[in-house]
Amino acid sequence: MGDVAGAVAEAGAEAYPRIVATLIRVTGDWTLAEDCAQEALATALERWPRDGVPANPGGWLMTAARNRAVDVLRRASVERRKLRELARLTDPEPASPKAEGDVVDDRLRLIFTCCHPALALEARVALTLRTVAGVPTADIARAFLVTESTMTRRLTRAKTKIATAGIPYQVPTGPALVERLPGVLAVLYLLFTRGYDADGEPAFAAEAIRLARLLDRLMPDQPEVAALLALFLLHESRRAARRDADGNLLALDVQDRSRWDHAAIAEGRSLLDRAGDGQYVLQARIALCHATAPTAADTDWPAIAGWYDQLARLRPTPVIQLNRAVAHGFAYGPTAGLRLLAEARAGGALDRYPPALTAEAEFTARTGNPVRAAALFRAAAALVKSAAERRALLKRADDLTAGGP
Numbered sequence: 001m002g003d004v005a006g007a008v009a010e011a012g013a014e015a016y017p018r019i020v021a022t023l024i025r026v027t028g029d030w031t032l033a034e035d036c037a038q039e040a041l042a043t044a045l046e047r048w049p050r051d052g053v054p055a056n057p058g059g060w061l062m063t064a065a066r067n068r069a070v071d072v073l074r075r076a077s078v079e080r081r082k083l084r085e086l087a088r089l090t091d092p093e094p095a096s097p098k099a100e101g102d103v104v105d106d107r108l109r110l111i112f113t114c115c116h117p118a119l120a121l122e123a124r125v126a127l128t129l130r131t132v133a134g135v136p137t138a139d140i141a142r143a144f145l146v147t148e149s150t151m152t153r154r155l156t157r158a159k160t161k162i163a164t165a166g167i168p169y170q171v172p173t174g175p176a177l178v179e180r181l182p183g184v185l186a187v188l189y190l191l192f193t194r195g196y197d198a199d200g201e202p203a204f205a206a207e208a209i210r211l212a213r214l215l216d217r218l219m220p221d222q223p224e225v226a227a228l229l230a231l232f233l234l235h236e237s238r239r240a241a242r243r244d245a246d247g248n249l250l251a252l253d254v255q256d257r258s259r260w261d262h263a264a265i266a267e268g269r270s271l272l273d274r275a276g277d278g279q280y281v282l283q284a285r286i287a288l289c290h291a292t293a294p295t296a297a298d299t300d301w302p303a304i305a306g307w308y309d310q311l312a313r314l315r316p317t318p319v320i321q322l323n324r325a326v327a328h329g330f331a332y333g334p335t336a337g338l339r340l341l342a343e344a345r346a347g348g349a350l351d352r353y354p355p356a357l358t359a360e361a362e363f364t365a366r367t368g369n370p371v372r373a374a375a376l377f378r379a380a381a382a383l384v385k386s387a388a389e390r391r392a393l394l395k396r397a398d399d400l401t402a403g404g405p
Contacts, residue, residue, distance in 0.1 A: 004053060008044045011057035016041070016134040018058070019065045021106035024113075025169055030131070030159045032072060040064035107132065108171050108218050111211065115184045116167045123158040124187050125194075130155055133191075133207040143194055143201060181219075185228050185280065188212055192232050198249055198386035202239070208232055216271075223276035227284045230271035234287035237264040249392040253296035265291045282311045286327075301331035318349040326359050334363035354380040358393065370400040 016037050023033035040061045054060040114127040126144065129135040141151035161167075172180050188208050195205025212229040219225050241259040244250055268291070272284055286307050293299040308324035321344035329337015341359055350356035361376035374397040381393035 004049045005045065007053045007057060008041060008048060011044070011061055012041045013134065015058035015061045017107060017110075017132050019062050020131055020134075021110040022062070023065065023069055024131075025106050025109060027069060027073065028163075028169070030162070032069060034131070036065040036068040036072070037061075039068050043068075107214060109169050111184055111215070112171050112180060113162060113167060113169050115180070115187045116162070117180070117183055118165055118167060119158055119161060121187070121190070123154060123161075124183070125190055126151065126155060127158045128187055128191065128211075129204070129207070132211065133204075135203070135207070139201065143204070181222065181224070184215070185224060188215075188228060189280075192235075196235055196239075198388045205232070205236060205239075209236065223274070224278045224280050226271045226274055227278060227280035230268040231280055231284040231287055233264045233268040233271070234284060234291045237261040237268070237291060243388075247388065248395075249388045251392075252290065257295070260291065279311060279315055282307050282314070286311075299330075301327060305331040318344055318347065318353075319355075322350060322353070322356050322359060329359070329363050329366075334366035337363045338367070352383055354383045354389070354393075357383070361396075365400055374398075374400040 019037040019040065020033045023036055024030055027033060043064050044057075044061060048054075110132050111128065114131055115124045119127070122144065126140050129140050129143075130137060137151050137155065138148045140155075141148045144151065146154075171177070188211055191211075192205050192208035194200050195202055195208060209229070209232045212225070212232055215222075215225045216229050237260050238252070238255065240261065241255040241257070242250060265288075268284065269288055272281070272288060286304050289300055289304050289307075305324070305327040308320070308327045312320050312324045322341065325337050325340035325344050328340050338360065341356065341363070344350060345356060357376050357380035361373045361380065364376060365373035377393050377397035377400070381390045381397070384390050384393065
């Protein structure tokens with residue numbers, strides 16, 4: 001039974017978003033699509049132990065969900081057109097190349113629907129996680145630090161707004177695509193970040209990479225899509241080396257670079273070869289510069305500082321200005337870093353932002369003031385939510401007061 005349950009879970013992880021996307025396209029009913037997908041999984045848990053795991057588990061689940069939708073719609077006396085459309089959904093055992101393309105198009109339509117600008121950014125991210133990535137509502141709630149019931153209500157409101165506002169279930173074309181694509185990429189970026197943070201859920205990062213691959217496969221002429229995928233891969237390549245044997249976070253300059261995923265780095269480089277200009281291109285070039293430096297001392301900080309100069313002109317946000325200050329500090333000395341950091345903090349947006357305090361602490365230590373630097377590291381530690389980050393910052397402070405590096 002354990003093997004069968006594992007087979008259901010594995011097939012469900014792959015098929016659930018496909019099923020939901022396809023049924024939403026045909027019925028226009030989000031709740032029905034999700035309910036039928038869930039019932040297909042429950043039916044599999046009941047029948048597969050008796051009948052055996054089918055040769056095409058995903059196709060079996062799609063057929064079961066489709067049949068369930070037909071039954072529900074028939075009982076509800078829904079218009080004959082929808083029933084005819086459901087009947088035309090071919091059994092995907094085995095799936096033809098065209099059928100696979102149709103499924104991918106459904107997933108892309110769903111991404112753009114979830115990421116419509118009429119929805120708040122948090123709602124876009126949550127709806128993408130739940131509907132496109134199939135992440136359980138409880139896990140999404142934990143990521144947003146709310147209760148499961150609260151997140152359920154938010155998801156319901158988002159789906160209701162899509163229905164009442166008549167948001168189309170489609171990939172926009174022409175100027176509308178150019179207008180909407182940045183919002184989709186921003187959601188994927190946030191999704192990856194939530195999975196790559198110190199205490200983030202790695203599955204979220206994996207989903208962001210998978211969805212970015214989907215977008216890149218279907219939109220190969222969009223350089224920012226390729227660049228975003230490259231950025232994800234280059235960051236993810238370092239995951240195995242980010243912690244020591246005790247689970248403590250390791251700074252980039254002390255990581256064992258032999259543990260980095262060099263295949264992912266090579267793929268990221270290849271993607272950037274066909275990328276043009278844009279914010280994600282610049283960020284990916286910065287990440288590639290880190291990823292390809294044989295040692296920390298070999299990092300081309302002047303090049304990174306130059307790319308941050310361009311990025312700051314393109315998007316002069318406080319966080320990008322902070323990162324620019326850090327790059328200049330490593331490229332041209334701590335005094336240059338502190339000067340630009342003061343400019344970045346002038347508006348007050350970074351006053352309680354731990355990375356800003358950490359950068360000030362690092363450059364202060366390099367100017368020969370370990371006591372003040374240690375105090376700044378401890379102030380940053382008091383603000384972070386991650387226990388792993390807190391330990392790392394406090395250790396850095398202790399090392400300074402003990403005469404360490």
